[in-house]
Amino acid sequence: MNRTALSALAIALAAFAGSHATAATDASAPKTRAQVKAELAQAIRTGDIVANNETGQKANELSPGLYPAKPAAQGQTRAQIKAELAEAVRTGDIIANDESGLKLNQLAPTRYPAKPTAEGKTRAQVNAELVEAIRTGNIPANDDSGRLLNQVYPQRYSRAL
16 A cells, blocks of 8 residues: 555656646746746846836836946947948948939949849749639628628638638
């Protein structure tokens, strides 16, 4: 009898430990009391907690000198900026020096390489989509409602869906 009780206890502990480990890695799992306390302590330390209920401002916004500064976002290097500028000059993707507000490749498109265009659908693909839309009623109705045929006449298209 003791062996069965011990076995059942061991299985229950293993299941609990497995579910606890899964909960620690699963973002949708409920947080433990210790996790919530740690998050609260972190929020208080960084001032990332609401201090003024009327305006909704956080403590680090009201008194930024009392809290550590947030880490700055990593910017681009000088070489990356120069490479981007060289590419923009090469493709004419910079504003022309006039009042039009147009880019150089818009004012003189023959001087710059054409921008690659996305491949479109074939005629057969478009025709297949049209046939499917007609079959399922996913085309606009001939009225001013803005609804589709399968919304206006659901009894006609209930089998097609």
